[in-house]
Amino acid sequence: MTNVSKAREQIAMMAKSIFDRGLTHGSTGNISMRLDDGTLLVTPTGSSMGFLDPGRISHLSGTGELLSGDNPTKEMPLHAAFYETRAATGAVVHLHACHSVALSLFPDIDPDNVLPPLTAYGIMQLGKVQLLPFFVPGDPAMGNAVRGLAGKRSAVLLANHGPVVAGKDLEAAVYAMEELEATARLALLLRGVAANALNTDQIAQIVTRFDVDWT
Incomplete structure (x- = not known):
């Protein structure tokens, strides 16, 4: 198989795993992946993550021209913003x-860091997660909001919509997304409880040891 074919198969496999475990549903969610030649593979618009046909995954040029496959997700402006502002991004x-x-x-979460510091891995894999306001799905303004962060965040949470995570490759992005959802679940389970979250010194130790961007 060519590099493009192998990458399409990898996206379909990871997407099905995400879908089968209930992390997304119906035709929601999308994945993109940057190849070595600068082109992008993107899940098609209206497709279900659980039933992707690898051959129909969109293949786009570096300038967004459709090279093969179906039309890409309408959330392309969101994906493109991460690739443009974070040079190390290999998948979103x-x-x-x-x-x-x-x-x-919830009205009382910190928009600069929506996840409470409950576990070391939440900090290690995500850094601070920025809350962005609500946008109509597909609105290019979502991409502009990500660009406004100037590459400082690898993960954001769109209000009333869902999380977006960029990683160095597809596995890293998927694993970080899973960590974000798991931490959000923990936060909800512990809501109203005086839980022993990580303290400032413990967070600093994790940030220093694992070179986490905590700005």
């Missing part, structure tokens, strides 16, 4: 994961 995952969406609805 966007889901409508229920616990993350629920967390975005």
Whole structure:
């Protein structure tokens, strides 16, 4: 198989795993992946993550021209913003994961860092997660909001919509997304409880040891 074919198969496999475990549903969610030649593979618009045909996954040029496959997700401006502002980005995952969406609805969360510091891995894999306001799905303004962060965040949570995570490759992006949803679930389970979250010194130790961007 060519590099494009192998990458399409990898996207379909990871997407099905995400779907089968209930992290997204119906035709929600999308994945993109940057190849070595600068082109992008993107899940098609209106497709279900659980039933992707690898051969129909959109293949786009570096300038967004459709090279093969179906038309890409309408959320391309969101994906493109991460590739433009974070040079190390090799993949972007966007889901409508229920616990993350629920967390975005609470009025008292910190928009600069929506996830409480409950576990070391939440900090290691995500850094600070920025809350962005609500946008109509497909609105290019979502991409502009990500660009406004100037590459400082690898993960954001769209209010009333869902999380978006960029990673160095597809596996890293998917694993970080899973960590985000798991931490959001923990936050909801512990809501109203005086839980022993990580303290400032413990966070600093993790940030220093694992070279986490905590700005």
